[in-house]
Amino acid sequence: MSLSESRHLAQRLLTYEAVGETSEPAEYAAFRVCERLRQPLITLAGVAGFRSLLSRALTLARAEAPSLSAVQVAADGSLKGLDALASQTDKKQARDGGAILIAQLIGLLLTFIGEGLTLRLVQDVWPEAAFNGRVSEKEGKA
Amino acid sequence: MSAADKVKINKLPTGVPGFDEILGGGLPEFSFNIIAGAPGSGKTTLAHQIAFANATPERPALYFTILGEPAIKMLRYQQQYTFFDQAKLNNAVRFINLSQVVLEKDLDAVLEEITKEVEKASPGIVVVDSFRTVVRKAVGGATEVELQAFIQRLALLLTSWQATTFLVGEYVEGEIRDNPVFTVSDGLFWLYQAAERNSVVRKLQIVKQRGQASVPGLHTFRITHAGLQAFSRTLGLAGLVRKIPSTRRLSIGIPELDKMLGGGIPEGDSVLVAGASGTGKSVLATQFIAEGIRQGDPGIVVVFEERPQEYAERAGSFGLDLKTPRKEKKLEILYLRPLDLSVDETMHEILDAVREIGAKRLVIDSLAGFEMALAPGFRADFRESLYRMITALTGVGVTILSTVEVNESFTEFPFSTYSISFLTDDIIRLRYVCIEGQLRKIMVVIKMRGGNHSKDVREYEITSKGVVIMGDRLTDYQGLITGIPVHLNRSGNHEERLHKPKAKTKSRK
Numbered sequence: 163m164s165l166s167e168s169r170h171l172a173q174r175l176l177t178y179e180a181v182g183e184t185s186e187p188a189e190y191a192a193f194r195v196c197e198r199l200r201q202p203l204i205t206l207a208g209v210a211g212f213r214s215l216l217s218r219a220l221t222l223a224r225a226e227a228p229s230l231s232a233v234q235v236a237a238d239g240s241l242k243g244l245d246a247l248a249s250q251t252d253k254k255q256a257r258d259g260g261a262i263l264i265a266q267l268i269g270l271l272l273t274f275i276g277e278g279l280t281l282r283l284v285q286d287v288w289p290e291a292a293f294n295g296r297v298s299e300k301e302g303k304a
Numbered sequence: 305m306s307a308a309d310k311v312k313i314n315k316l317p318t319g320v321p322g323f324d325e326i327l328g329g330g331l332p333e334f335s336f337n338i339i340a341g342a343p344g345s346g347k348t349t350l351a352h353q354i355a356f357a358n359a360t361p362e363r364p365a366l367y368f369t370i371l372g373e374p375a376i377k378m379l380r381y382q383q384q385y386t387f388f389d390q391a392k393l394n395n396a397v398r399f400i401n402l403s404q405v406v407l408e409k410d411l412d413a414v415l416e417e418i419t420k421e422v423e424k425a426s427p428g429i430v431v432v433d434s435f436r437t438v439v440r441k442a443v444g445g446a447t448e449v450e451l452q453a454f455i456q457r458l459a460l461l462l463t464s465w466q467a468t469t470f471l472v473g474e475y476v477e478g479e480i481r482d483n484p485v486f487t488v489s490d491g492l493f494w495l496y497q498a499a500e501r502n503s504v505v506r507k508l509q510i511v512k513q514r515g516q517a518s519v520p521g522l523h524t525f526r527i528t529h530a531g532l533q534a535f536s537r538t539l540g541l542a543g544l545v546r547k548i549p550s551t552r553r554l555s556i557g558i559p560e561l562d563k564m565l566g567g568g569i570p571e572g573d574s575v576l577v578a579g580a581s582g583t584g585k586s587v588l589a590t591q592f593i594a595e596g597i598r599q600g601d602p603g604i605v606v607v608f609e610e611r612p613q614e615y616a617e618r619a620g621s622f623g624l625d626l627k628t629p630r631k632e633k634k635l636e637i638l639y640l641r642p643l644d645l646s647v648d649e650t651m652h653e654i655l656d657a658v659r660e661i662g663a664k665r666l667v668i669d670s671l672a673g674f675e676m677a678l679a680p681g682f683r684a685d686f687r688e689s690l691y692r693m694i695t696a697l698t699g700v701g702v703t704i705l706s707t708v709e710v711n712e713s714f715t716e717f718p719f720s721t722y723s724i725s726f727l728t729d730d731i732i733r734l735r736y737v738c739i740e741g742q743l744r745k746i747m748v749v750i751k752m753r754g755g756n757h758s759k760d761v762r763e764y765e766i767t768s769k770g771v772v773i774m775g776d777r778l779t780d781y782q783g784l785i786t787g788i789p790v791h792l793n794r795s796g797n798h799e800e801r802l803h804k805p806k807a808k809t810k811s812r813k
Contacts (some may be wrong), residue, residue: 164707202394207375215376275379278390286394 168272172265175284176257178291192260194205195242198287200239200266206283212239219266307716308604312514316468319357319387320350322534322652326508326523328516331491334466335514336459338435338485340475346506346527347472348373349385350495351431353531354470356387359396361371361659363428366421366467367399370406372434377397386530398425406438414438419461427467436473439485452484459488469682480511490514496522503679505646508534524646524682535648539655539693544661554665554703557595558588558733560773564749572698573754574727575705576619579734580712583745584766587622589667590615590771592705593635594624601664602634604657608673612637622770633661640674646682650674654693663702670707687727696729712736712787729753737787739763746784761785 172195179191179198197214203212217235224230232246247256271280315330324330331337331354339347351367359365369375374693379399393399422430432438439451462469471485477494480486492512498505506525510518525534541727552717562568565595567591569575577585593603600680607615614635616626629635640650658666668674675686694704707727712735736743745764749757759786760777781789 191786204381204401206399206401208369210403210405211376211401256679274376276383279379279393282390282393 165269167236168268169261169265171284172261174291175264175268176261177286178288188278190260192216192246192264193244193259195264196241196267199283202283202287204239209237209239213237215270216241216267219263219270220271222266223259223263227255227262230259230263233259233263313755315516316354317355317357320525320532320534320538322523322525323508323532325538326519326534326536328511328512328518331468332513332515334463335490336463336488337471337474337491337493338489339470339472339493339495342476342497343474345495345497346525346532347474347495348378348433349382349527350532351433351470351472352382352385352494353387355429355431355502356389356392358468359392359427360428360799361396363432364395364425364634365397365429366425367397367431367433368402368418368421369399369433370401370435371403371437372472375401376576384529390555398427411438411450415454415457415461418458422461422465423725426465430462430467431471431472432470433472433484434474435471436475439473447618452488455488487811495525501679503682505679505682513584524648524810526646526649530742535646537689537692539648539651539696550701553565553600554566554592554601555595555599556588557591557598557769558773560762561588561732561747561771564747564760564762564773565752566755566757567589569703569705569730570752570754570796571703572699572701573703573729573803574694575703575730575732576728577705577707577732577734578710579707580736581709583734583736584764584771585707585709585734586669587766588732589669589705589707590619590622590624593665593667594619594626596665597626597629597634602661603629603636603665604654604661604663605637605667605669606654606674607634607637607669608677609670611639615639624770626807636661636663640677645677647685650677651693655697658697658702666697666702666704668704668706670709672709691727698729730757734764735787737784737786737789739789746778748785 175195176191179194200212203215207215213235216239220230220233220235229247233241233243236242247259268280268284286301314333315324315327316333317330318324318327339350341347355365355367359734369378370642372378379393383390389397393801400421402414402417405413418430418432430697431675459469471489473485475483480492486492487545489512491510491514494509494510494511496507497507498507506527508525510520519536519538521537523534523537525532527533550571552571553562553566554571555562556565577588579585589605593605596603605615610618612630616630619626626635626637630637638653638657640653654666654668657663671690674690675683678686698704728751732747733750734745734747737746738744745763745766747764748759748761751757762773762777763775764771766772777782780792782792783789
């Protein structure tokens, strides 16, 4: 999966979370994606493992989206600084920053465990979403 | 109690080729096992292989990781193995990280967490990797009694929930004594890895196994892209039914030699052809295998010093067509890559080929090449393993001809430089001899366990038709086997004189 594809996948996750059943504004979608990925990744890698990954993703994302400097990774692996991000930037910047963060997190997973396992993890978290196209396509080829 | 009244212990496949046989048929279901060994010995890979071989969505494998290799990295590396089925991840095989519980809480909390997951998933397989970490943590904060109680409760829980369990740990052998983990466990599988000279030797041992008999001793194994592959010391031959000895004689393809052997080689014998370099051992062996194919006996040739294509072409130069039977799967020429083989691994490769084509004849050319192809650490096991293979194969009717190079001596007549003569039923000795100012060749049948044989010493040549025995026995010479015979009808040391450098005679002027 190329960089653009991982960004595309991140964007699809964000879109899915943005239009989901939530009262939160769309610019918080990245936080919801992180939150939904947090538990299965903690189960797999532990809190420390997930925190390390997310911290690295955040560092990489900040290089592209400085507005993310207000965001931090808490001890339990959750993101904090949500309100600060929303207040410091406009909605588009916040959404873009979130997309970059998720793309970096997906990119790290792709780097470490590969496309197959990453897509499977995503599929497990959003079984109802339409990401199954790609996973199913791969399974069909196997 | 009759056999029918006894509980039947199901055996689970390990997914490791060769390991089920070592275990006596597979892993006893619901057993509580330890996989022990030093770092890098293959413990985690073995545990993964077992998990992937048995896990289903209905009876998944729960893989608890604790402070060992980070789970992300473990997945990164383990997915490189062919047994790693990505489709099973988070479905049939579930990884659960317990590091934090172990770090922050006590043994009760660890047990509670495992219990919660086990009751939720109803797993068929449970792995705790590394359990050593749990024990280390416990030793720091709990008494020995508490630790033992924890292990017993864990074993009770997992057995009650019908899980087959594997605790993976980095242990050293001295820890077996007084360690409650080993006391409670039903099975203890120990993996070893040792560097010997330039080679790495991997071995495994079933130190303990309740409920069924395993194959005792150390078994070699290899880790490849497919994971572990084990090679049982019994070479998979333990269950073979010995064949009633045959009275059939097999032609070696050299009519005069057949006569010397009393009509050919008794079927199921092990024959050793010994001689110096260039005496025609390989040619004779090729004639034996070619004659077998001509008579409908499929054959295997194991070579170490030349590739199959070269071997077949060389046979062609003696008028022996090995290419056609190779194509027809009546002949397999195995070239075993040199220098890092284990004996049992090599034996398994030979045995697989024997089974595959139903071979009746086997040539090993040569034993010296075979030994040299082994990793240095395995050479000590060579004779023992060779003995096991020869005994088992000849027992089921395969006739084996091995060649061995001996140093030509003009003071001795050794059968072999190895102490392997005892492995053979029959010995044919080839040697050089000085006759009439020429380096000629003689052969003699030294031994035939199955019966009488010719005592003649016969001269032979290697012609375009292979080994051909010339004329009758050499009756005019004494001391042929010394290599420097004396012609009986000539005076004194005629032969010696012939071959001694002539003293320079100074001309008297």
